[in-house]
Amino acid sequence: MLVVNGLRANVGEKEILKGLNFTVAAGEIHAIMGPNGSGKSTLAHVLSGREGYTVTAGTATFNGQNLLTLEPEQRAQLGLFLAFQYPVELPGVNNTYFLKAALNSIRKSRGEAELDAVSFLRLIKEKLKILHLDDSLLKRAVNAGFSGGEKKRNEIFQMALLEPKLAILDETDSGLDIDALRVVADGVNALRSSERSMIVVTHYQRLLDYIQPDYVHVLAKGQIIRSGGKELALELEEKGYGWIDAEGQAA
């Protein structure tokens, strides 16, 4: 589904990603872990097409298509979804209007008919249940005045609605207490399927207790220095990032 090969990216003059290689197959969940400044969020942003990054080398292909030349909306229309670490507040932009515009933009790009108001509302109420969200969310402006937990739930709610093929969760656990974390993780798990892949970007092992990954990659200084199964996350938790750093340098 996603093949990343020799990916290098800069912010300004500074190189942040220094040659990444990994492959995500359909239905797999990959965790990307690493200390602050390792390039985790940069990877998420480069894949989703955020401005401000320059790819200097390498490729990223999504179901055979070169992802890096596409606009952010084209990537989303192909089935890529980014759950933001810091969901953006859009005062004045009504949530229902926003969700409908997003869903119908994606449907239209695939040659599907736009959903009418009634079918849309039915669909949306069904998806709200997955995240234990209240109807009142629909009347509010996108993320405006939401608590940290509400914002993160709203991200996963959007993911449930847009049904992406590949979701990138960028530090979805940051700022969540244990109860909110469980709700968000339950939502993510409900969306697991053999056709849907996920990349879970996180600093802490904690989230992976709830969302069990198939693979764990450790990112440090812009490179994947270790890859393994979910046990790697536990080992990392136990020994800390210092261990990987030392090992990485020793290797």
Add this chain to the structure above:
Amino acid sequence: MTGMISNGFSHWLTAAPDAHKQLFELELPTTKAEAWRYTSLKSLLEQNFTPAEDAANAIQSDDLNKILIPDLMSHRVVLINGRYVPELSALGDLPTGAQIGSLRAALASHSEMVRSQFNQYAFNSLFTALNTAGLNDGVAVLLNRAVVLKNPIELIHISIGANQPQVAQPRHLIVLGDGARATLIERYLSLDAAIYCTNAVIEIALGRDAVFRHERLQMESENAFHLTGLSLKQNANSHYLGVNIGLGARWSRTELVTNFAGEHAECDLQGLYLAGDGQLMDYHLDVTHAVPNCTSRENFRGILCGKGRAVFDGRVLVAKNAQKSDAAMSNNNLMLSEGAEVDTKPQLEINADDVKCSHGTTVGQIEPEKLFYLRSRGISAPLARRMLCLGFAGEIIHMLHEEVLRDYVAEHVGQRLEFSATGLS
């Protein structure tokens, strides 16, 4: 300019001769005057305006149906070229103690009340004097003590052009007795592309505890000039909420002058303007806290695209004895192009020491992270920009009371943004 003064018909009006006389004393403002620093009269003076002709028959009820906002229940008053048109108006049932109708008719009648109130509140200016001297007609709204109107009054001013540029000078007088409540929706529009000018003057006097909601939609044609001079006098405990939507006209200037005559009164001035290529939107707000314990709010938002221009000049004056005055002013502008320009000038003049006053202005662009958030959800960049602009405008649009009116305005703002989208980068 002399064309703005029509001759003769208002001889019965004592105000008119004075206004005529005043015209010779008042000078044309130039950009040297502070209040006109950013606004040139040149394009207005280049036109050879003649007084607007009576064109009451130019519009049939079929045409009117295209203008009406579906499902808006209102006491409807239609003016064409400044003249009251009873055939197209539909006042409906009015409660006892409520009078709505032609101002000229009210002045011509023996109503001492109208005569004593007319021209008492209007601020002094050349354009007020022109309006008074060349008065066409307008609406008089008189509500006795404690009269409450449930449905809004809807005032539709339609300009019908001629070969020659014309000027219409509607005049409105609104007097609410103690505890009276009403909503007025004013709409200014045209059905053709002729060059014309509307020079409207509005006088409002609110009694004690009166509540007045005033929603103004300036949606003149793209060749129009529009002037509004609005004077407001508020007695104790009265509430005024003004929502000023400015979308039309190539050259538009609105002056709002508020005076508090009693304590604990509240004046809330909200505004949204959209200026595209070749448009000027000019707002002057002048709020005087002459007595203690009053509250004023000024909150204007602008969207500028192409080579659009806007001026926001907000002034709050707190007199020496007006303690516990509470005044807040803000003006936020969203610039969608390099060529657009806004001159924003908030001024607080505070002469009392126990007051709460604040002001803030911003001039910014669409924030890239907001745009990216929408695009990351599959929404195209042009649609995302329009959604963000509408969101920005939404804060003001939501102040409109009727949902159908909010939808109507949002749709027109959306259309204008779509039209301007070609110029966006």
